[in-house]
Amino acid sequence: MNDLERRSIAEGLAAIVGPRYVRADDVTRWAYAIEDFGGAFFHPLSPEYGPPDVVVKPHTAGEISEIVKLANKHRVPVIARGGGEDMTAAATPLKDLGGIILDTTDMNKVLDYQEGLNAVRFQPGIRWGELHHELARKGITTGVRGPHGFLGGTLGGGIGGNCFSMNSPKYGWVNENVLTLQVVLPNGDIIETGSLTNTQVKDWYYRYCYGPDMVGIFLGSAGAFGVITEVSMKTYPIPEFSDTLLYIFPDTDAQVNFMFKVEWYGYVTELWGIAYYALHDSLKKIVGPLLGEKDIVALTTEAHHKGIFREQKKAIAAIAREFGGAEVPVQGFMRALNLSVVDTGEWAAGGMYGKVMGPNDNCTCSIAPLHQWRKVVDSTLALMEKNKDALSGGLPLIGAQHFYIFPQLLGSRGVCQSVVSTPVDFSQDRNVQRARELYDLVMENYMDTGTVALYRIGKESKYLTERSRPGYISFMKAIKKALDPKNIMNPGVLGLGLEDAE
Ligand SMILES: Cc1cc2nc3c(=O)[nH]c(=O)nc-3n(C[C@H](O)[C@H](O)[C@H](O)COP(=O)(O)OP(=O)(O)OC[C@H]3O[C@@H](n4cnc5c(N)ncnc54)[C@H](O)[C@@H]3O)c2cc1C
CATH class of the missing domain: 3.30.465.10 (Uridine Diphospho-n-acetylenolpyruvylglucosamine Reductase; domain 3)
Known part of the structure; x- marks a missing residue:
């Protein structure tokens, strides 16, 4: 879009929402070209992604309806955006297309x-x-x-x-x-x-x-x-009674079995485990001395009734014993990882992620049945070992010597996720490219070891589309075509193609 077209779209939007809620200056545009937390491949300097032409902040569905009609008339992409922290360029424009970012954060009532x-x-x-x-x-x-x-x-x-x-x-x-x-x-x-x-x-x-x-x-x-x-x-x-507990286990199989059972029985609200053998070395330095190089499970249990709460905790302890687990004091460990436990049992984990991943990381996630988690992690470890040269630029940045894997056995209705980070040194183009290739390999490996990507798909979906059963993507595309014949709504997302966005 040239400057003239951009000005014309901005004027059209200002007529709908008022000039105060429309921005087309370079500072604002570039601020919306990067996702919060900067999943680094989805950086504005990447070849794929770039700034929007205009940013608009609507306040009503009626305004959004008018914006969408305007976008259709001019064949301009419209991308709804919340916090912009999806990390897969879901709410970031494709560089070649630009478009309108529809920032929804004023619609917050x-x-x-x-x-x-x-x-x-x-x-x-x-x-x-x-x-x-x-x-x-x-x-x-x-x-x-x-x-x-x-x-x-x-x-x-x-x-x-x-x-x-x-x-x-x-x-x-x-x-x-x-x-x-x-x-x-x-x-x-x-x-x-x-x-x-x-x-x-x-x-x-x-x-x-x-x-x-x-x-x-x-x-x-x-x-x-x-x-x-x-x-x-x-x-x-909000439950009246809540507690966060920490257990260590002799091996990963015991850990998995424990997690599966406490969740299956409905005793836990939150459940999170890490396997020591697959941890990133900087985390091993913290966790190893504290917990004796064991596999760890942290969980939250809640109830509305004191008696039920007490019995629930007893039942959890019994299941832990069944699998050779032992309870350890929670606070020291949480402090070490910079986790904080708030009174309802939520974990304010933002601090932890910031620490563990660092700003130069690109993390991948996938979902597998809890019992297949080990297979996914082992194959990922082997893949990372084989390709560790790809991380040579990024590792020193995060003070690590080994590749970077953060396995999470996050109980969630019988499924868990694995997180792998590929840190990048942005000062070298070659590093970015090589780490990017590794990111792709990790994603392909995830899909091939039987995981699915349920979330954070954004515009990084080729692994899925290549592996989808016949008919699935074409069915989605048919719905898209019927609803959005000019392909103006977030083109390039979910592997739905760009055919009509030219
Ligand atoms: C440190 C960190 C940890 C994270 N941990 C997790 C995690 O544990 N689990 C998890 O699932 N995710 C996780 N994520 C990803 C992220 O938190 C979520 O994807 C995020 O909550 C998305 O919200 P958002 O408002 O930032 O969405 P955005 O990034 O703004 O948008 C996400 C998608 O939703 C669309 N969208 C936004 N608003 C609308 C709307 N009104 N109508 C239609 N479409 C809309 C956008 O177009 C985009 O495609 C994490 C991210 C970070 C940075």
Whole structure:
């Protein structure tokens, strides 16, 4: 887009939302060219990604509808963005296409909460912290409490990116808790789903209505099928009793068996384990002396009733003994990793991630059944060993001598994730390219060892599309084509192609 076209689009947007909420200056544009936390390959200096032409901050679904119509008229991409911390360029424009970033963070209000419905309705740009703050005043919570990057993440981004994490072992993925959505479709139509499809119903208490699950189409759709403008989600009372416990295990199999069982029995709200043998060496230095080079499980258990809470903790201890585990004091270990345990049992893990990954890292994640986790980690370790030259530029930056793997056995409804980081020294082009190749190899290896990518797919999806069963991607593409014939909504995301975006 040349300067003249950019100015014209900016004027069109200003007529919709007011000039105060439109920016097309270089500083703002480049600020939106990089995702928060800078998944380093998705850097503005990368060959693929770049700045938007214009950034707009809408406040209503009506405004978004007008913006989308304008974008259709001019065939300009529109990318909904929350915190921009997805780390896979999900909310970052493709360099060749640019477009409009639709920053949703001014749409951050809790709209309604009704006790009898046990559900809350809110705008998508609300951040997890803001929502929890509002709900805590009423003594309630959302169950699943957001991804580990939750401080800056919005609910809209969590839904668009299919997030999971805090308390997922008990409450499932974020999207399993969504009830109804209001969505602005790519043609500008505003639709309601679930119980709100009946004109006589004013409440937003149920996800399903006649026909297929129309809410589901928008969950994890990365802004490709429409812009979510209102959400209703399940709520739960904040548990009165909560504790975080730490166990060590003699080996990884015992650790896995313990994690599987305590989650299966429903005793834990949060569950997180790391296998010592596969840890990054800088973490071994911290954990080894503290916990005797053992495999570790940290968990949170919660209940509303004191007696149930006490019995639950006893049951967890019994299962740990069954697999040779021993409880160790939690605080020293948490402090060492810079984790902090807040009173509801959530882990403010942002500090930990920042420390462990560092700013020059590109982390990959994948989801596998808990019992296959070891296979995934072993094959990843072998792959990293074979390709460790690719990390020679990045390792000194993070003060490490070995490759960088951060295995997480994160219990979440019987599945777990593995995280591998590939640190990059950006001062050398060759390093970036080689580390990028390794990132691709790691992702391919993940897929080939039986994992799936459920979240954080963004624009980095070739591993999935290459391995999808026949018909799956073409089915998604057919939906995309029907909803968005000019391919203006976040083109390039989810492997849906760029055909009509030229
Ligand atoms: C340190 C760190 C740790 C993390 N840990 C986890 C983790 O444990 N689990 C996990 O799942 N993720 C994790 N992530 C990824 C990240 O936290 C989530 O993807 C994030 O919450 C996304 O929210 P966001 O507001 O930043 O979304 P964005 O990055 O802004 O957007 C994500 C996607 O959603 C789309 N989108 C945004 N708003 C809307 C809307 N209103 N309508 C339609 N589409 C929309 C965007 O177009 C984009 O495709 C982590 C990230 C960091 C930095």
